Amino acid sequence: MKLTVDHLHVTLDHNVILRDVSLQVRKGDIVGLVGPNGSGKSTLLRTVYRSLRPADGVVRVGGDDVWELSPRAAARRTAAVLQDTGGNTTGLTVTEIVALGRAPHHGLLGRDGPQDHDAISEAIDRCGVRPFAGRDYASLSGGERQRVLLARALAQEPQLLVLDELTNHLDIRARFELLDLIRATGVTTLAVLHDLDLAARLCDHLVILNDGAVAAAGPVLEVLTPDLLADVFGVHATTERHADGVIRITYAARPITGGGRPAPAGDSTKKDEARLARTTEH
């Protein structure tokens, strides 16, 4: 399902977090959302999965404004895997976690039917979590957990996947396996990724956010130019497609001092981060 973000403005505690952000994810595409810490990536995702109401602008999933949909209707279209540290999953098994994905398909009186069991079972198989389906979620490794959360999102039977740093803290093999899994789902995806190399591997297009605004958007090679990497990320680097078809980034030994990334921007980034931390903590 197509995602359209149109002239989005987000303000939190009178601070502007996103200014005039517009982007599109075409049906079936995987789009990476990258940018320095505090550039507004997670905030943008929150507006997509209907957690944060923008001050101005519209987020449309499948053509409809997400705030015109009920929370459940929106969740039947969009599933999200987030860096959510607020909960407490002690005592839930892997299957029970995956089954949470069926929540938007039921009202208060709804009970799981055959359709739900099929969706749960299929998601478990697709993400390869069958071997530990009966285990306590808390007892899993980081890589296993992320696959379970992806299975939960797939059990939602979404038309759009929103992923926030899915590969964080994982070893390299687990990262690559997750990228393959995401590709194999075939679902339209908007993914926040910190690692530019992984973003280049996974995504068809990239959207670069810097200080709450879109700095560049388009196919990976067209976007990750030396100038942009210097301006936005403060590093000297080159991007090229290698003989095996993979796009790789080669970084210079040291970050740019002085010129590349002006000091005031760095400061405001720090502040943004602190502010984001406060506002997401409640």
Next chain:
Amino acid sequence: MITAISIGAVTIPVADVWTIVAHHITGQGATDDPALDQIVWNFRTPRVLLAALAGAGLAVAGAVLQTLVTNPLADPTVLGFSYGASFGAVLVITLGGIGIGGVGVAGAAFLGALATGAVVFALGRRRGRLAPTRLVLAGVAVGYVLLSATSFVQLWATPTELRTVMFWMLGSVAGAQWNQLPVVATIVLTCTALLGLFGRQLNAVLAGDESATALGVDVNRLRAVLLVITALLTGSVIAVAGGIGFVGLMIPHLVRLTVGADHRRLLPLTALLGAVYLVLVDLLSRTLIRPNELPLGILTALLGAPFFLWLLRRNKGLD
């Protein structure tokens, strides 16, 4: 339950209890001993029923609150509801019902719990959202204020009143009467059934607020609605049974440790175990030092805590 009714200061054979209870329900086969009938039907039966209702209500309220504020230590006491009820009750016990427009102890306790719920609710809001940590801290702070106020009021109490206050604060179902049961039963059963409907949404909250939102749960509204229901539930229980502690904290954890955290299993089993547990504790409270009685609050923790600690040691999934 029938066994619990048969044992007490006077032990009555289980068969006789059956006959008496059956007589009152079906109207057939009366016993020839009016004293026995009196004990069984007018004292013990309402008492055991109240213990079951109170246990179920407090335990379910605790289970829901622990999830709502993502805090394993949450229960009606931590959120201040119990202290609000105590303050209301103590006020009426020491000052007499006249000053507060003739509200009885139970009514004052109920209003106290609800008023506290409203205050905690208001303090827990920030920019229109109910924040879990804020709620807990507001509950604890308000609880301390009410506790001081309760102690202050007690300075004017006579020794007899003090004894009543103490017994009330530790909880007891000894005062159970038929005429108050229908109200309590209606509130407890309705609230428990309502809370049971939210099992799936409560499960989603376990994944964290943002994830629950992405799963289609309006977390803020869920928190508001369930806080009101739990305040109502605990208020009505405490109003008639006093400040029975520990049940709301421990029973949910006991059930979680045995059957897991899925609320669709957790809530009904918590209600059941809470009911059974409080019936047993009440049984002990009136038999241990026969013919005198112990307050429930002394026994709930004394019996439950060691078993709970044993279960905690056995469970490895909590680290």
